[in-house]
Amino acid sequence: MNHSAIKISNLSVTLGGFYNALQDINVELAEGKAIGFIGPSGAGKTTLIRSIVGRIKLTSGSIEIFGLSAGDSKLRHQMSYMTQELSVYPDLTVKENLKYFATMMGHKNVNEIIKNVLQEVDMSDKANSLVKNLSGGQKQRVSLSVALIGSPKLMVLDEPTIGLDPVLRESLWKLFNKLKAQGTTLLVSSHSMDEAERCDDLILIRSGKLLAHGSPNELKRHNNTNTIEETFLKLVGDVKE
Amino acid sequence: MNPGRTLSTASRVLRQLSHDPRTVALLFVVPPVLLTIMKYVYQGEPQVYNSIAPMLLGIFPMIMMFLITSIVTLRERTTGTLDRLLTMPITKLDFIFGYAIAFSFLGLCQALISAGVMLGFLNVTVLGGVIPTLIAVVFASFLGTSLGLFLSAFATSEFQAIQFMPAFIMPQLLVCGLFVAQDLMAKPLQWFADIMPLTYSVKAMKQVTINATWTHELTKDLLIVALFGIVALILGSLTIRRQE
Numbered sequence: 001m002n003h004s005a006i007k008i009s010n011l012s013v014t015l016g017g018f019y020n021a022l023q024d025i026n027v028e029l030a031e032g033k034a035i036g037f038i039g040p041s042g043a044g045k046t047t048l049i050r051s052i053v054g055r056i057k058l059t060s061g062s063i064e065i066f067g068l069s070a071g072d073s074k075l076r077h078q079m080s081y082m083t084q085e086l087s088v089y090p091d092l093t094v095k096e097n098l099k100y101f102a103t104m105m106g107h108k109n110v111n112e113i114i115k116n117v118l119q120e121v122d123m124s125d126k127a128n129s130l131v132k133n134l135s136g137g138q139k140q141r142v143s144l145s146v147a148l149i150g151s152p153k154l155m156v157l158d159e160p161t162i163g164l165d166p167v168l169r170e171s172l173w174k175l176f177n178k179l180k181a182q183g184t185t186l187l188v189s190s191h192s193m194d195e196a197e198r199c200d201d202l203i204l205i206r207s208g209k210l211l212a213h214g215s216p217n218e219l220k221r222h223n224n225t226n227t228i229e230e231t232f233l234k235l236v237g238d239v240k241e
Numbered sequence: 242m243n244p245g246r247t248l249s250t251a252s253r254v255l256r257q258l259s260h261d262p263r264t265v266a267l268l269f270v271v272p273p274v275l276l277t278i279m280k281y282v283y284q285g286e287p288q289v290y291n292s293i294a295p296m297l298l299g300i301f302p303m304i305m306m307f308l309i310t311s312i313v314t315l316r317e318r319t320t321g322t323l324d325r326l327l328t329m330p331i332t333k334l335d336f337i338f339g340y341a342i343a344f345s346f347l348g349l350c351q352a353l354i355s356a357g358v359m360l361g362f363l364n365v366t367v368l369g370g371v372i373p374t375l376i377a378v379v380f381a382s383f384l385g386t387s388l389g390l391f392l393s394a395f396a397t398s399e400f401q402a403i404q405f406m407p408a409f410i411m412p413q414l415l416v417c418g419l420f421v422a423q424d425l426m427a428k429p430l431q432w433f434a435d436i437m438p439l440t441y442s443v444k445a446m447k448q449v450t451i452n453a454t455w456t457h458e459l460t461k462d463l464l465i466v467a468l469f470g471i472v473a474l475i476l477g478s479l480t481i482r483r484q485e
Contacts, residue, residue: 054483055483055484055485056484056485057484057485071483071484073330076328076329076330077330079328080328081325082325083321083324083325084321085320085321085324086320087320087321087322087324087325089322091260091261092253092256092257092260096253100249100250100253101329103249104246104249104250104329104330104331105329105330106330130260146325
């Protein structure tokens with residue numbers, strides 16, 4: 001097994017003092033893979049993601065990322081986070097957004113970075129457009145390009161392909177695979193099960209609990225199923241015969 | 242804090258506004274238009290106008306910066322940008338002071354235009370001169386910005402943020418000395434006025450209007466305004482939490 005990128009031990013998160021968003025999660029995730037967090041809406045995917053990027057105080061347990069505990073300031077240079085919301089400024093141009101975020105990350109060669117990340121997401125021709133005038137898929141790609149700044153070791157992407165057309169989704173997965181080949185660890189959440197098939201490693205979550213962890217094939221083999229969707233339904237004990 | 246990140250944040254905020262020319266136009270055109278209307282409202286009482294106009298010059302930027310800041314920062318909180326920034330090496334103070342610098346600068350621009358119109362075309366006499374007038378107005382803008390930054394944390398929607406204007410600014414406006422001199426008001430209101438920041442901003446404008454020299458009172462009032470502003474900024478930065 002490779003080095004682990006993320007090690008989650010006995011993690012529980014209670015939100016607002018009473019809502020058990022995550023309960024006793026234990027999992028170790030390897031470096032350099034595309035890891036899918038799969039589960040229905042409200043399963044706790046975003047809470048888990050926000051715990052990993054250090055935006056949520058853990059109620060108990062621990063999360064280690066590259067040997068540092070989640071929220072450690074050293075991690076801010078090594079990982080990027082794309083939230084479920086757009087998380088770029090609609091009233092700035094694509095270039096202005098990238099310039100600002102690159103400066104905030106502390107980079108000096110800002111122009112070079114902008115050029116590179118725009119090429120990665122195939123948005124170079126829209127560099128001077130205001131984000132608010134772009135289409136949904138283009139906005140999504142701008143948001144993703146911000147997450148590419150500085151070639152982070154870990155990219156945490158909350159529903160990055162939601163609402164995208166199949167062609168664009170395909171091209172983003174190509175990009176994800178390329179990043180993976182360069183050693184980047186990708187953490188991608190999704191509630192779509194066909195997305196899951198594209199990941200190397202999956203964790204299935206429901207009601208804040210870890211249902212299963214393994215590669216798509218492993219999970220299917222273990223559960224005697226043909227698709228991840230079936231696996232998921234079987235695991236939650238809700239199989240329709 | 243990192244000066245580079247603070248200034249980049251300030252310039253980013255200004256750039257956002259520059260893509261919205263209508264907001265900028267409203268920001269710069271409305272105050273001089275209101276000042277002009279007031280002149281003709283007080284046509285029969287030019288002395289009264291001469292004492293009110295400078296006070297208004299201090300009140301407008303405070304109100305407008307308060308409104309704009311609270312909405313813009315609320316948007317940062319709701320659209321995920323603040324969320325993303327907080328996973329980056331930027332500090333909360335870079336963020337907060339970036340905003341304070343951007344809007345104080347806007348306040349200065351607004352002041353230059355309004356003061357220019359007031360002194361040049363509306364024939365208002367300010368004994369203290371142009372520079373002290375502008376300084377007092379920038380302090381007022383800074384105060385509005387800081388209060389907006391702080392209070393926006395308590396609004397969960399833009400509707401609420403707008404309601405904070407009548408809720409937090411109007412009471413201050415009523416007792417600040419614009420309508421009635423403070424010592425003529427009911428005692429409890431005088432105490433209330435004493436602890437409200439806008440009172441000192443208006444007092445400073447009064448000092449500039451009636452004194453040809455820079456007075457100790459003016460220094461004191463401006464320091465109090467600045468202190469309120471800084472405290473609001475610090476409280477504002479406390480409302481932003483990296484870990485929730």
